[in-house]
Amino acid sequence: MFGTPWADGTASISQCAINPGETFIYRFKVPKAGTYFYHGHYGMQRSAGLYGSLIVDVAKGEKEPFQYDGEFNLLLSDWWHKASEEQEVALSSKPFRWIGEPQTLLINGRGQYNCSLAAKFNKSSDVPTCQFSGNEQCAPQTLHVQPNKTYRLRLASTTALASLNFAIGNHKIKVVEADGNYVQPFVVDEMDIYSGESYSILFKTDQDPSQNYWISLSVRGRLPKTPEARTILNYSPSSPSNLPNSPPPVAPIWNDYNHSKTFSNKILSQIGSPKPPPSFDRRIILLNTQNHIDGYIKWSINNVSLLLPTTPYLGSIKFGLKGAFDHKKPPQTYPIDYNVMMPAPNTNATYGNGIYMLDFNSTVDVILQNANALAVNVSEIHPWHLHGHDFWVLAYGDGKFTKEDEKKFNLKNPPLRNTAVIFPYGWTALRFVANNPGVWAFHCHIEPHLHMGMGVVFAEGVHLIGKVPNDAFSCGLTGKILNHKG
Numbered sequence: 393m394f395g396t397p398w399a400d401g402t403a404s405i406s407q408c409a410i411n412p413g414e415t416f417i418y419r420f421k422v423p424k425a426g427t428y429f430y431h432g433h434y435g436m437q438r439s440a441g442l443y444g445s446l447i448v449d450v451a452k453g454e455k456e457p458f459q460y461d462g463e464f465n466l467l468l469s470d471w472w473h474k475a476s477e478e479q480e481v482a483l484s485s486k487p488f489r490w491i492g493e494p495q496t497l498l499i500n501g502r503g504q505y506n507c508s509l510a511a512k513f514n515k516s517s518d519v520p521t522c523q524f525s526g527n528e529q530c531a532p533q534t535l536h537v538q539p540n541k542t543y544r545l546r547l548a549s550t551t552a553l554a555s556l557n558f559a560i561g562n563h564k565i566k567v568v569e570a571d572g573n574y575v576q577p578f579v580v581d582e583m584d585i586y587s588g589e590s591y592s593i594l595f596k597t598d599q600d601p602s603q604n605y606w607i608s609l610s611v612r613g614r615l616p617k618t619p620e621a622r623t624i625l626n627y628s629p630s631s632p633s634n635l636p637n638s639p640p641p642v643a644p645i646w647n648d649y650n651h652s653k654t655f656s657n658k659i660l661s662q663i664g665s666p667k668p669p670p671s672f673d674r675r676i677i678l679l680n681t682q683n684h685i686d687g688y689i690k691w692s693i694n695n696v697s698l699l700l701p702t703t704p705y706l707g708s709i710k711f712g713l714k715g716a717f718d719h720k721k722p723p724q725t726y727p728i729d730y731n732v733m734m735p736a737p738n739t740n741a742t743y744g745n746g747i748y749m750l751d752f753n754s755t756v757d758v759i760l761q762n763a764n765a766l767a768v769n770v771s772e773i774h775p776w777h778l779h780g781h782d783f784w785v786l787a788y789g790d791g792k793f794t795k796e797d798e799k800k801f802n803l804k805n806p807p808l809r810n811t812a813v814i815f816p817y818g819w820t821a822l823r824f825v826a827n828n829p830g831v832w833a834f835h836c837h838i839e840p841h842l843h844m845g846m847g848v849v850f851a852e853g854v855h856l857i858g859k860v861p862n863d864a865f866s867c868g869l870t871g872k873i874l875n876h877k878g
């Protein structure tokens with residue numbers, strides 16, 4: 393979002409939530425071709441299915457740095473049989489009730505949960521084979537291909553919780569784009585995709601065309617209780633109703649984090665991509681912990697759990713309102729003697745809505761520091777997503793980040809992205825230039841985790857923003873002012 397920070401869609405941050413019956417028009421520039429998606433950013437509405445793909449084509453006369461004969465778009469998500477409002481209530485209850493694992497993984501909104509397409513390959517389970525004729529609304533969306541061609545597959549994950557692994561049986565995949573940025577192409581058998589991420593991959597239809605092949609989606613990073621979602625790669629002239637003869641791809645073990653780290657470390661920027669500034673002006677270290685507040689379970693960042701204000705920051709800063717949020721600076725780091733391998737010794741976190749004011753055009757380093765959650769020996773994956781910017785992913789590391797770890801930074805060809813994971817008990821170092829006037833959310837893209845406070849807010853150059861459409865600010869204190877003015 394460049395030049396229109398009020399069109400970023402984050403309730404309480406860039407605008408007021410859109411009430412039932414209201415209309416809000418998002419008008420914005422699309423400066424960069426790539427694979428994106430949009431979604432509701434209020435409460436847990438993304439979990440409820442409020443999302444869709446957003447693909448930006450290359451401008452007329454421009455070319456992609458790779459070629460392909462056809463293209464498919466797969467939006468990946470997860471699904472619960474309980475309504476998202478009920479989930480919100482459970483997460484905000486005392487005692488805390490966790491939402492559990494999703495009932496289904498979805499590929500373009502279609503999945504299987506009480507049957508398996510590949511049941512005949514699974515000898516140990518009594519799950520029946522799915523009986524789809526192909527016309528049902530829930531039948532998997534088959535990918536029809538011609539032999540000996542190259543296809544582009546656009547993948548984006550809007551999952552509420554699940555980290556995913558994606559594979560096409562018997563086919564290699566070449567990764568060429570990540571989060572709307574071209575990457576140095578590399579070939580893998582399968583790949584991870586975390587919530588908030590998008591990719592383009594290329595694959596060649598170089599297999600026996602008398603057969604069909606599996607496309608599989610499985611859960612990573614959490615003990616999977618959710619069956620794999622499948623669809624079929626259908627080679628012409630083979631019939632789309634022929635289930636593949638080969639067994640489906642074997643998913644990597646859910647907690648094989650080294651496997652995931654290997655994949656993440658393969659992602660490098662394409663030659664000629666913008667390089668990061670060689671040094672930073674400000675470093676913010678963000679400790680990710682799970683804590684209690686008054687008996688509620690929360691996620692907190694440097695011991696502060698984000699509780700959004702009723703007046704959107706963008707409006708309250710623009711209008712110069714003092715009382716709309718806490719103007720104290722949130723903590724830049726965490727206590728030096730904190731042991732990230734153990735549950736928080738002081739599990740009493742606080743709520744907060746302060747924001748990190750960044751100097752316009754300064755270079756900011758963020759070190760995301762993972763830690764133990766509330767239970768011993770538990771540390772989870774968190775995909776962090778930054779609004780309004782791409783950042784360079786300088787390094788992933790294990791344990792507690794120290795100054796020595798700066799040596800590990802890749803300043804030569806780090807990938808530009810808008811989402812990056814922290815692995816259990818690890819850290820991830822990001823760098824970005826605060827060159828986009830606005831107020832920007834930076835948060836764990838796992839929907840229940842954001843709901844439980846796992847986010848921070850950055851602001852820069854707000855004084856440089858011109859006239860903001862009033863209908864973004866018709867709530868809270870800005871709403872009162874606008875009402876007065878009539």
Ligand SMILES: O=C1O[C@H]([C@@H](O)CO)C(O)=C1O
Binds near residue numbers: 490765766840844
């Ligand atoms: O936020 C979370 O809460 C639960 C668990 O930690 C507490 O029940 C879980 O698995 C999460 O990811």
